[in-house]
Each structure stands twice: as structure tokens, then as C-alpha cells.
Amino acid sequence: MVVAAAVVDDLVAPRRLLAARRSAPSDLAGMWELPGGKVEPGEDPAAALHREIREELGVDLTLGPPLPGPLAGDWPINDRLRLRVWLALTDGEPRPLLDHDDVLWVDAPGAAGLRWLPADGPVVAAVGLAR
Numbered sequence: 001m002v003v004a005a006a007v008v009d010d011l012v013a014p015r016r017l018l019a020a021r022r023s024a025p026s027d028l029a030g031m032w033e034l035p036g037g038k039v040e041p042g043e044d045p046a047a048a049l050h051r052e053i054r055e056e057l058g059v060d061l062t063l064g065p066p067l068p069g070p071l072a073g074d075w076p077i078n079d080r081l082r083l084r085v086w087l088a089l090t091d092g093e094p095r096p097l098l099d100h101d102d103v104l105w106v107d108a109p110g111a112a113g114l115r116w117l118p119a120d121g122p123v124v125a126a127v128g129l130a131r
């Protein structure tokens, strides 16, 4: 399973979302995603998300509610992988330390202008950034 954070400025009425641009592998590099990564065997998914975000962006998260998708609450990536997403807040200043070469706070038009990983389109729409 892959876990990711929809880091927003406000859990109830989000206006801005944190997008991260992948630097690897080459087939995904340059596309934008919600930061996160794979859950390790035996690892609690929420704990995995905290670990990944500390490693990748150097910040701690406060997790809000899950952003429920159509697969028993998860979002489809491909035949083998599904994505579990939480809304989240951070007090810190996210920096692209690992796996990304840029991070950006985007509003609704900004999000619409980014090239997201294919699986992320419906997830970003579900965040419901104010227009």
C-alpha cells in the first residue's frame, strides 16, 4: 500500500494544497504528486506516512480525516497498488529533501495547471480546494 498526505492550509475549507514534484524514477520524474510512499511490511499506515513525510520534506504532520476513495476508502493506482490519503496540516516549512526536486503550495487554478501522476487527478479533485 502507498500512503500520501493532502497537506492543506485548513482541514475544513482548504484553499491551498502542497504538491511535490518527483525527481525519480525517470518515467515519473517531473510529475507532481501528494508526498508519501510505500508502507513497509508490518508498518502501521499512518506511522508510515509520518515517516515518509519526515524523510522527504523534513516536517511533522498533524493528520486530519482520511480522504476516502472508491476502493473501500482507498484510491486505485494500478493492479498491484492502492493509495490511502489523509488530509493533514503542518507547522513546518516543507523542503524537497528526498525523491522530489520541488514543492509548491497551490490553489485550485494552480493545482489544475500541474501535471499530476495519473492516479492523483481524482484525489486532488476530492480535496475540494475553494474556487
Ligand SMILES: Nc1nc2c([nH]c(=O)n2[C@H]2C[C@H](O)[C@@H](COP(=O)(O)OP(=O)(O)OP(=O)(O)O)O2)c(=O)[nH]1
Binding pocket: 002, 003, 004, 033, 034, 035, 036, 037, 038, 039, 077, 081, 083, 099, 117, 118, 119, 120
Ligand atoms: N507517494 C506517492 N506515490 C504515488 C502517488 N500517486 C501514485 O500513483 N503514486 C505511485 C508512484 C509510485 O509507483 C508509488 C509510490 O512509490 P514511492 O516510490 O513514492 O515509494 P517509496 O518512497 O516508499 O519508494 P520505494 O520503496 O519504491 O523505493 O505510488 C502519490 O500521490 N504519492
